[in-house]
């Protein structure tokens with residue numbers, strides 16, 4: 001089995017790439033999805049978050065108020081680190097378990113791991129190669145504002161909470177340039193798949 005890490009800054013286009021890969025039949029582990037599962041109602045991480053940040057980060061039903069918590073942690077490096085200390089070990093643990101499950105299935109296939117914080121969370125060692133989805137900051141801000149309805153200030157705060165694209169490039173084996181249209185992006189993915197699929201089957 002070959003594991004490929006898919007990373008890139010917020011709104012760089014990782015989900016766009018992983019949706020395309022899934023449509024082609026490749027399995028994808030989505031770190032954002034796991035990050036949501038570990039803070040569902042009843043999960044210990046949610047209790048820790050409520051104890052640390054107060055009731056203001058909970059909705060009336062007791063679920064996580066993502067907007068409220070996002071506003072708090074993306075305005076303070078200190079508080080973001082506090083949140084990361086609660087969530088990151090659990091996310092890494094779940095990702096490691098899922099990779100192990102794929103290994104046990106013993107499929108001679110390619111598995112993708114979509115994780116914005118692959119490098120920051122020290123998960124480079126879990127994958128065989130890294131694909132970085134790259135966009136200019138101007139495009140990134142525009143797409144982030146369009147997708148999430150953020151102001152420029154909010155968009156910049158989130159971008160600044162992550163390692164810079166230039167720094168991430170140092171860890172990348174492959175760079176997917178996502179400044180142009182989807183077709184250009186898909187063509188680059190096809191080229192990389194042609195390189196890596198030699199001995200591997202899909203799915």
Ligand SMILES: CC(C)(COP(=O)(O)OP(=O)(O)OC[C@H]1O[C@@H](n2cnc3c(N)ncnc32)[C@H](O)[C@@H]1O)[C@@H](O)C(=O)NCCC(=O)NCCS
Nearest residue numbers: 009010031032035066069070073084087115116117161162
């Ligand atoms: C703070 C939270 C509640 C805000 O939720 P919201 O729905 O607004 O954002 P969402 O979870 O969809 O994340 C969107 C993007 O923000 C960026 N992001 C998320 N968490 C972080 C973080 N801790 N540090 C830097 N960037 C982050 C990523 O690029 C991610 O793809 C949420 O992001 C969260 O719980 N973060 C901590 C878990 C985490 O580190 N997730 C990333 C796993 S790779």
Ligand SMILES: Nc1ncnc2c1ncn2[C@@H]1O[C@H](COP(=O)(O)OP(=O)(O)OP(=O)(O)O)[C@@H](O)[C@H]1O
Nearest residue numbers: 009010011012013014015016116143147180181182
């Ligand atoms: N080549 C493209 N042309 C136009 N729009 C694009 C392109 N690629 C992605 N987008 C749009 O940009 C936004 C961000 O893309 P996407 O959600 O795939 O990013 P992401 O890296 O997964 O973000 P996050 O880190 O927040 O999970 C989305 O609205 C998506 O539809």
